[in-house]
Amino acid sequence: MKKIFFAALFAAVLIQAPSYCMAGAGVSGGGKNGADTDYSIAYVNDFSGECEIRRSGGDFSEAVQDLYVPLYEGDTVSTDPDSSMEVIFDDATVVKLDPDSRLLIKDLKGKNSSKTGLELLKGRLMAVVKKLLGKEEFTVKTKMAMAAVKGTEFIVQAGDDSSIGVYNGAVEVSGLDMNGNVLHRVVLKKGEETTIVKYMHGPGRITELGSGFIARYREIGDLREKIEYMRSMRGSGKIKKYKIERRLKRIEALKKMRKMDPEKFNSLSAGDRALADEIIKEEPYLDAEKDTEKNNDEQSGRDARLKAMLEKHKQQSNDAQ
Secondary structure (H helix, E strand, C coil): CCCCCHHHHHHCCCCCCCCHHHHHCCCCCCCHHCCCCCCCCCCEEEECEEEECCCCCCEEEEECCCCEEEEEEEECEEECCEEEEEECCCEEEEEEEEEEEEEEEEEEEECCCEEEEEEEEEEEEEECCCCCCCCCEEEECCCCCCCEEEECEEEEECCCCCCEEEEEEEEEEEECCCCEEEEEEEEEECCCCEEEEECHHHHHCEEEHHHHCCCCCCHHHHHHHHHHHHHHHHHHCCHHHHHHHHHHHHHHHEEEEEEHHHHHHHHCCCHHHHHHHHHHHHHHHHHHHHHHHHHHHHHHHHHHHHHHHHHHHHHHHHCCC
């Protein structure tokens, strides 16, 4: 992967607007057609180290340099051996990609489809998936297996063998032949795992979660808390405020590094220092957006109180009659 040193940290705090500021910093975090990530189905929620996105049909990968970069069908995301990435789907499902992993987004739920389909090309991912309704589908495919989910918490590992472990809920695991055709199926329940061994294709014996899966239970808990909080923010209409606050925290960390460790800051390349300065300049725009959201919240609160008073007065009038 292209080495970008501190650029991932710096550019992670860039905002979507104004667009000329992003162009000046050499960052293309807006995705296809400059889409508004508040309304994208999938986006990069967090990352550490050096991660990349290869757009559908593209010949080259671009470094992940921003939060909330939108993702689309056919895009491939990948992580370096010392990196990780979180992808959020519709603010209701989170997938964490482990170091040295690559994930293809094959299908995304939309107007004409109720299916989200991922293909883990290598490495490992863990996921917390919302409870699916009706015809909704969420699947993770590897070279050896297909995991079909109905609202659960699980880990999938791809390689010569494919392993699946379930922390909560249930996952239907199917072995695949060399042409991708489904062979034998099993259903894993809470606390169970199985492995599809190369050349055997069918799922192996179902066993209790081994130490490798159990050791990561706390990570699953952290992901669960994060996605539940984001669901509540979306439900209360405060998701934009939450995202703005996250960006401001990253800017504050960068300013602190520049002030408290100038030797480290000045050791950066001229380009990285310039990029850091451009990012810090975005703080007033974010503060203004934060104030706008605060004012909107206050107005909504006043409107709600007024409505409640009118309803109470109306009820008292009815009772008096």
